[in-house]
Amino acid sequence: MDKIGIILLNYNAYEDTKECIESLKAMTYPNYEIFVVDNDSQDDSADRLKQIKDIHFIESGRNGGFGYGNNIGIKAAIKLGCQKILLLNNDTTVEPDFLAILNQDLEDSRIGMIAPKILNYYDHNKIWALGGEINWPLFVAYNSLCDQEDHHQVIKKKVDFISGCCMLIRSEIFEEIGYLPEDYFMYFEDLDFCLQVSNKYELWVDSQAVIYHKVSAASGENSPFQLEWVNRSQFKFMKRYGPQRPKYTQYRCQLYFRKWIRIASYLMKFDYSRAHAIYKGIKKSSK
Template sequence: MPSLVAVVVAHDSAEALPACLAALAAEHVPAIVVDNASRDGSAALAQAAGAQVVRNLRNEGYGRANNIGVRVAERAAHILILNPDVELRPGAVDALLAASEAYPDAGLYAPRLVEPDGRFFYQPRSLLAPYLTNPKGRLALPEGDACAPFLSGACLMMRRELFLELGGFDENIFLFYEDDDLCRRVADAGQALIHVHGAMASHGRGRSSAPERGRIFRTRWHQAWSRAYVSRKYGLPDPSPVTLAVNGAKAVLSALAFRRSGRERYGGSAAGALAALRRRSALAREGLDP
């Protein structure tokens, strides 16, 4: 029984996948690549690299595709969820598995994610964190293993059994805040979230998918919609009215100034907030079954 199986969701990820899969192979971690209808040969590339490939006929979104991959990893004790633009550094897997033994009551473990500029990612607060609150977002980087209010979905390790018991990622979310939501449910189940300082991984941030027309609008749409969705889910104030008002005004000003980038960015946020207010689902926008 493998102690760990990696699940990598790909969507036009041919540029980033080779390094990600090579790093997993170097750590002797078998990989399942769930391909969200890529058009750039990502699935064939992953298969040639030795990964088990699940080919979705349409883009199912990040959380839904990860759930598919975890269900396929039937023999795994732990699952490692990571983006295609994440490369594990030597010893990262051993450090994560050692942490799971050192902190057996924890539910989620994440490595130190090193950004392209050399800094490491650590989010000091979360919209949904029910404990370890830090309302001003004061950043104090950990110097060792630490409990955290949030762990990035770019790279997470979890017991497969627990992931399935909690229902995996919320499948109503197409993109964004699915990791905040999972972190919240793990914490609500009484289990800690552990930043494993000795496990390191490089994060390409933004290199998971190739650029495509309309991507900025679509990204901002889902950010606004998902933030509203998880806020309502946990009884927090709905940010949609403010998001719509602020970004709608900025979108109009950008259009008047012929600034396409601003029009897409702010227009996407306004449209996502409006859709949330109208209770339109993200899945409906993407043509997926509700």
């Protein structure tokens, strides 16, 4: 039975992380290690998390973003002999059998990475993600069936994109392909990583494995903070992968136009903070 390293990234969210750990400890899959990486929390999260038993607690030393913090945990897990890595948002809870289901699926050598069905923590009848699709004209990925009712269909299929909220990955992939890109800080590093993995392996989703996600608990839905970093990372992704795509110039111009329309709409509502956040994100995307 493979040992699975579970990586949780914490930043100022002790209660969420604690609840996630408690749900993981109720899993039916027995052979796992939990690695909690604290990304330089500015509250008392680190001191409190150190008191939790049966976890590996690591302080990152600085808030280097999603990729940076997770990579620290991944490397620690691989060093401890974990054959598979589960990246899991700390603002989630899990069904007891979800990891056993995903681990069994990953016995298929074609599959490099797999994800569960992710339901909304606040409304278990709503799907947040069941894999995803890439929209190249907009240089973005969308979660499949997002905000749709859960009809409990059994869906097990190949997908284009898996959210970094939850992905089970073969450890050898990190040796073959590398670790998560760290230059995004947050958002789009999962999409970038999925593209790299899909060059050699298939990405799948299995609806029989279920977790629950506290949607936008980390950054706030449509907050200026989220808007800045989503746009910053989206344009960075576009500049990295766009030139190799057909109609790049056309799509690039259309994307800029859409962003300026959105900035104008916020300005018309006197919402200067959100308008400035989008502009700031685009301007800083090359850094």
